């Protein structure tokens with residue numbers, strides 16, 4: 031019988047569920063909106079329902095389920111802590127216990143960036159390499175790291191939180207986590223409108239464009255700002271250049287820390303602005319890097335990397351996740 035794995039990508043906006051074969055290819059998939067509130071088991075119940083109703087015919091052939099989730103995680107219990115800026119009435123949602131019970135299959139949980147780097151390491155542009163970094167530029171920013179063939183996990187499963195790397199020590203713009211000068215506060219897709227307003231008030235001395243006025247009134251979206259950059263709006267050109275420098279500094283920090291052979295980028299902000307971001311990285315990363323430059327490239331999997339990476343965690347369970355799975359099983 032053909033063997034499949036279920037890959038579940040739990041993002042800030044969508045939950046993507048896919049059936050993946052042993053070669054890392056998606057056979058079938060479904061996308062459902064991420065609920066904006068609920069109780070501890072809402073997310074798990076949506077995953078179970080989505081899998082049963084849309085992918086039910088594959089379930090008898092599924093060997094294991096991999097999850098790549100937004101964080102922060104508490105990997106000892108297999109729960110996800112809810113960021114304080116989300117309006118959930120509960121402080122965490124449970125994944126391991128309800129999914130293990132509801133699906134009756136082995137469950138492997140990791141952070142989304144951690145899952146994506148594992149997917150790239152097994153099936154993508156990290157294949158055949160031992161030192162791989164994946165950077166997701168999305169609503170938030172995360173980085174997954176494989177060093178010497180070993181997936182970095184950390185004490186609670188949050189070794190990937192390089193989205194909170196400090197890239198502007200002079201900034202008084204507060205990040206959702208409470209810190210200052212963080213990459214995610216400046217360049218996270220969900221934060222760019224606020225970051226633009228901060229930049230306009232605190233740093234911008236140029237010509238006021240129509241877009242700058244929209245930013246001032248809180249009406250400019252993240253796509254508005256990237257589009258403004260592309261057509262040469264003076265405010266957007268200066269602000270997005272600042273965002274690109276911040277992203278380059280974050281990528282350089284991870285290159286300096288882990289000496290990767292390849293850095294692979296993905297996530298909605300990257301995928302919608304590939305040329306702008308690659309040009310920015312080519313221009314600015316070198317100025318911040320100490321180590322020999324790695325290859326910097328975009329994911330070949332587009333949006334699907336989340337599903338492929340999550341399935342990859344279940345398909346070949348990283349050694350560094352195994353003690354956490356034992357602990358999740360005990361804490362059920």
Ligand SMILES: [Zn+2]
Pocket residue numbers: 193194205206207208209212214215
């Ligand atoms: Zn932060």
